[in-house]
Amino acid sequence: MFIKQLTVFIENRAGRLEQVTQILKDNNINIVSVSLADTSDYGLLRLILSDPDKAVTVLKEAGLSAMTTNVIAVKLTQHVGKLGELLAILSGAGVNVEYMYGLTSGDENASIVLKTSDQNKALDAITASTFELLTTEETYSMND
Amino acid sequence: MIWNEARECMSRDEMNNLQSARLRKAVNRVYHNVEPYRKKMQEAGLEPGDINGIEDIEKLPFTTKDDLRDNYPFGLFAVPLSEIVRIHASSGTTGKATVVGYTRKDIDVWAECVARCCAMAGLGRNDIIQVAYGYGLFTGGLGGHYGAEHLGATVVPMSTGNTQKLIDMMIDFGATGLMCTPSYLMHIAEVIEERGLKDKIKLKATLNGAEPWTENMRKQIEERLGIEAHDIYGLSEIMGPGVATDCHFHRGLHIFEDHFYPEIVDPKTLKPVPDGETGELVITTLTKEGIPMIRYRTKDLTSITHEKCECGRTTARISRFKGRSDDMLIIRGVNVFPSQVEAALLTVDGITPNYQIIVDRVNHQDTLAILVEVEERFFSDEIKELENLQKKIEHAVHQAIGLHAKIKLVEPKTIERSMGKAVRVIDKRKLD
Ligand SMILES: [Zn+2]
Numbered sequence: 001m002f003i004k005q006l007t008v009f010i011e012n013r014a015g016r017l018e019q020v021t022q023i024l025k026d027n028n029i030n031i032v033s034v035s036l037a038d039t040s041d042y043g044l045l046r047l048i049l050s051d052p053d054k055a056v057t058v059l060k061e062a063g064l065s066a067m068t069t070n071v072i073a074v075k076l077t078q079h080v081g082k083l084g085e086l087l088a089i090l091s092g093a094g095v096n097v098e099y100m101y102g103l104t105s106g107d108e109n110a111s112i113v114l115k116t117s118d119q120n121k122a123l124d125a126i127t128a129s130t131f132e133l134l135t136t137e138e139t140y141s142m143n144d
Numbered sequence: 145m146i147w148n149e150a151r152e153c154m155s156r157d158e159m160n161n162l163q164s165a166r167l168r169k170a171v172n173r174v175y176h177n178v179e180p181y182r183k184k185m186q187e188a189g190l191e192p193g194d195i196n197g198i199e200d201i202e203k204l205p206f207t208t209k210d211d212l213r214d215n216y217p218f219g220l221f222a223v224p225l226s227e228i229v230r231i232h233a234s235s236g237t238t239g240k241a242t243v244v245g246y247t248r249k250d251i252d253v254w255a256e257c258v259a260r261c262c263a264m265a266g267l268g269r270n271d272i273i274q275v276a277y278g279y280g281l282f283t284g285g286l287g288g289h290y291g292a293e294h295l296g297a298t299v300v301p302m303s304t305g306n307t308q309k310l311i312d313m314m315i316d317f318g319a320t321g322l323m324c325t326p327s328y329l330m331h332i333a334e335v336i337e338e339r340g341l342k343d344k345i346k347l348k349a350t351l352n353g354a355e356p357w358t359e360n361m362r363k364q365i366e367e368r369l370g371i372e373a374h375d376i377y378g379l380s381e382i383m384g385p386g387v388a389t390d391c392h393f394h395r396g397l398h399i400f401e402d403h404f405y406p407e408i409v410d411p412k413t414l415k416p417v418p419d420g421e422t423g424e425l426v427i428t429t430l431t432k433e434g435i436p437m438i439r440y441r442t443k444d445l446t447s448i449t450h451e452k453c454e455c456g457r458t459t460a461r462i463s464r465f466k467g468r469s470d471d472m473l474i475i476r477g478v479n480v481f482p483s484q485v486e487a488a489l490l491t492v493d494g495i496t497p498n499y500q501i502i503v504d505r506v507n508h509q510d511t512l513a514i515l516v517e518v519e520e521r522f523f524s525d526e527i528k529e530l531e532n533l534q535k536k537i538e539h540a541v542h543q544a545i546g547l548h549a550k551i552k553l554v555e556p557k558t559i560e561r562s563m564g565k566a567v568r569v570i571d572k573r574k575l576d
Contacts (some may be wrong), residue, residue: 007523007524009555010555011554011555038525038527040529041532041552042518042530042553042554044527044530046525063519063556063557069525098528099526115525115526
């Protein structure tokens with residue numbers, strides 16, 4: 001299954017990131033994971049949140065460009081080469097990784113968030129493998 | 145030196161008679177050869193016989209850039225194409241460019257006018273003149289070139305782009321004259337200073353136009369290079385550079401009234417304003433054969449004086465330009481209307497985004513940036529997609545106006561609004 005990631009467009013100027021986190025905090029939305037992809041002028045803040053739908057509404061109300069995207073969260077056990085194995089499965093299925101970032105969790109297992117060129121194909125390939133997916137409930141309540 | 149004393153130093157009465165005779169001919173020519181002009185005159189209840197002298201010019205309808213666009217490409221030509229020996233065109237979106245045509249005689253008149261400008265700048269047959277305007281559809285390069293050749297000078301057709309080579313040749317050839325845009329001249333001056341070559345150049349005078357600049361900039365460049373800089377005015381609809389230029393006394397630009405009849409009108413009421421008062425410059429071409437212009441509204445704001453100049457010339461002088469009566473921007477010598485940028489943005493995804501054009505001058509070179517608010521329909525969770533969007537916009541804008549713009553994506557609702565309306569253009573260039 002997919003989980004929802006929130007993406008926010010922010011210009012590279014002082015205080016923008018802080019404003020986003022403040023709005024989330026004011027609305028009681030917990031940040032599970034943050035990743036920032038940036039260019040010299042702007043960045044895309046990608047967030048895994050306890051309530052992504054509510055976050056879209058409140059951020060848009062605050063005048064920001066925000067959207068949700070379906071991403072895949074996969075559990076990675078702490079073994080050498082696990083990530084390589086996962087990537088091999090994806091390339092075997094003919095999908096490219098557009099971006100990925102780690103999802104920190106309290107327990108000893110790490111997870112990874114993936115966006116690929118074909119999310120359905122990727123999901124099928126991972127489901128058919130020994131890798132385990134993170135459910136929405138698990139993800140949203142991480143680090144609660 | 146006065147290139148054509150007979151024409152440039154005529155008494156006001158003689159000039160009046162010449163202009164009257166030439167206007168009658170011009171009106172006859174357009175009435176009989178150019179349908180859109182004939183229609184306009186008929187609608188105004190006019191026949192060529194109603195125009196007896198230059199004082200009757202106010203009866204004639206105005207012509208605007210829209211008339212040129214509506215009759216694209218050759219609809220306003222007054223002669224068959226077999227008589228046209230050259231075409232020039234101003235920048236614009238396809239089908240919206242303004243196209244002008246010249247007969248052989250038009251080219252000769254143009255060369256004569258530019259030669260007068262060069263002479264006014266103290267240049268003559270013993271000078272070596274580098275022409276560093278762009279050669280091509282733009283009138284600057286070829287216009288300057290033919291004029292300098294007609295003057296009898298040794299012409300070096302540099303065009304634009306290679307500043308190092310321009311300076312090397314300026315030194316090696318001992319060039320004494322230079323024609324280019326004011327901002328390019330500033331850039332050239334900077335490179336000369338950087339390379340410590342000021343003592344090696346023999347440059348005496350420059351003719352600079354196609355771009356707004358100020359008296360301060362002119363004086364500054366004169367000091368930096370130890371030269372005399374002149375403002376040369378022109379527009380392709382009328383001819384190109386060489387419609388007017390300033391003499392050694394720099395008290396306004398002498399307009400060659402025997403070919404171009406100037407009027408200054410209030411841009412709102414379109415009624416003439418007295419000498420010395422600012423209004424829009426309206427020009428009637430008195431001798432042009434290819435594409436005559438009757439009362440063409442230049443949209444350039446200036447004032448006029450008919451007083452005799454200390455240099456001995458009696459031709460009317462227009463003041464340094466004070467701006468535009470429309471929203472046209474001149475960026476790196478290229479005419480840009482915000483509506484062209486808007487139309488280009490529209491082609492990117494069919495809906496006009498919120499945008500803002502920012503023009504600035506950095507190191508004496510114009511810069512163009514376009515801010516585009518990232519709205520939901522453009523938005524993506526991938527940088528690659530946003531970069532593609534920027535490239536698409538950049539390409540569309542380049543296609544439309546011929547200039548490269550830096551496209552900056554900004555957050556929604558961040559573009560400045562004034563009374564609820566987005567501010568579309570910010571021109572940061574300080575010209576005064
Ligand atoms: Zn003078």
